[in-house]
Amino acid sequence: MLELILPLLDDLGPAFGETFLMVGVSSFFAIAGGLPLGFLLYVTERRLFWESRSAHAIGSIVVNIVRSLPFVILLVLLLPFTQWVLGTTIGPTAAAVPLSVAAIAFYARMVEAALCEVDPGIVEAALAFGASPLRIIVGVLLREALPGFLRGFTVTLISLIGYSAMAGIVGGGGVGDLAIRFGYYRYQTDVMIMTVIALVVLVQLVQSAGDFLARRADKKS
Numbered sequence: 001m002l003e004l005i006l007p008l009l010d011d012l013g014p015a016f017g018e019t020f021l022m023v024g025v026s027s028f029f030a031i032a033g034g035l036p037l038g039f040l041l042y043v044t045e046r047r048l049f050w051e052s053r054s055a056h057a058i059g060s061i062v063v064n065i066v067r068s069l070p071f072v073i074l075l076v077l078l079l080p081f082t083q084w085v086l087g088t089t090i091g092p093t094a095a096a097v098p099l100s101v102a103a104i105a106f107y108a109r110m111v112e113a114a115l116c117e118v119d120p121g122i123v124e125a126a127l128a129f130g131a132s133p134l135r136i137i138v139g140v141l142l143r144e145a146l147p148g149f150l151r152g153f154t155v156t157l158i159s160l161i162g163y164s165a166m167a168g169i170v171g172g173g174g175v176g177d178l179a180i181r182f183g184y185y186r187y188q189t190d191v192m193i194m195t196v197i198a199l200v201v202l203v204q205l206v207q208s209a210g211d212f213l214a215r216r217a218d219k220k221s
Helices: 002-045 053-069 071-077 079-086 092-116 120-128 135-168 172-186 189-220
Strands: none
Touching: 002 053, 002 092, 002 135, 002 172, 002 189, 053 092, 071 079, 071 092, 071 135, 079 092, 092 135, 120 135, 135 172, 135 189, 172 189
């Protein structure tokens, strides 16, 4: 048994490195793109200071289209775009492109949902005191919704780990690619079991860390 596990550990390390690369890049774009997009969806609908039904409708339609597509289909649809951007469709960096697109749309809805939980009275009080839009966003909305942002990001991160496993289907690498090549095509059940255990442990760690940070932020708000 030990003779089977040791070679697998040599492959599991690089595979997790590729998974962390895909998830790390897409997580960055989830925050960089999903956070402002979520704010945009919220403020254009709530008639605060940037009311625009057309902007909200366009943003909602785009987000809904991306979220309605299963990730495997989105992965294939974006292959030409990935080829144009990076010059290749193979490897974890290429897989990070569709992962980032999915992450932005997913997290934008999480951000919007967290902002909707903010007490409207707090926002109205800030408006009554003549606070600027930037001050309301940073000092009120961002601060009050921070626990929800962290919980939403935790859910997004866990979803990205699952999505990254699917990237192995098109040569994206990572743990999913390892499970498919060895656990499925070569019928090595031990490889499949080890990858499943590793992913379960990783998701548990991410969930625990996210819950801890959200609780701390909730106490400070």
